[in-house]
Amino acid sequence: MLLLKYYIGNIVRAIKNRIFYLRKGKFIRDFFNEYGYKKTKPFIIHKWHHNLFLFTAIDKMNAPVFIKLTNLPRILKNENRAYKKLLKNDFLKNHVIEYKEYIKKGNHKALVLKKSGGTVLSEDWMVENIDQLHTLIKIVDELALSSLVHRDIKADNFIFEAGNIKIFDFSFMIEKSEKGKIKEINLKSHSNMLKLIDLGVNYKPEPLKWDDYYSLFILFKKLKKNKQNSLSKEQKNILIALIEECKEKVNTNTYTIIK
Known part of the structure; x- marks a missing residue:
């Protein structure tokens, strides 16, 4: 249904x-x-x-x-x-x-x-290129160091092009710094609130809370679960390490509009 x-x-x-x-x-x-x-x-x-x-x-x-x-x-x-x-950013400029x-x-x-001619990341691609997945964590590391939260981390928003994994779709990115220029959309608008509830759905800790490491944590967990029958022992160990690293870095209050 x-x-x-x-x-x-x-x-x-x-x-x-x-x-x-x-x-x-x-x-x-x-x-x-x-x-x-x-x-x-x-x-x-x-x-x-x-x-x-x-x-x-x-x-x-x-x-x-x-x-x-x-x-x-x-x-x-x-x-x-x-x-x-x-x-x-010296690292991120090569990953957009x-x-x-x-x-x-x-x-x-x-x-x-x-217009990119690259490949949007799929579960099959991630399994075949599992040694490159730590780049996703490195990208989020650099975003965090810049006080940025993407808020819609998922496989569909990464593409492999010219030998690099690249992140895209920054429409709802937020800058946590008080002096930051990347601002929240108007929260007085009912339609905007509905957009935010939908933003990053299934990859965030709560409807109005976002953490990019949490999103990666879910992404890697889903990959491990969905591909468990086709993963080698080495691939499983790599995924477990990625999951644990993300879990350690998660802060479910990284960004919230809940007052």
């Missing part, structure tokens, strides 16, 4: 998003054309959500790009600020997808990235 609801939800979302694109398609194409992006196409339309729209296009150099578009006030502004901060530009026009914002 849950699986059926999931598929029905995807179908309904895809229909709504398709209608939106049919209505706004000319505006969107004109918006991107103005900044030199051609052949704009919707990207995985059923994954559009919370007024965040995804596209692929070709830039002035005929290189493929990936574009996020929104009319919301903070999400892409935060993601742009996150990229600027991450690119200053190449940043192109940030566009603001009226109420609309767009974040343009290189």
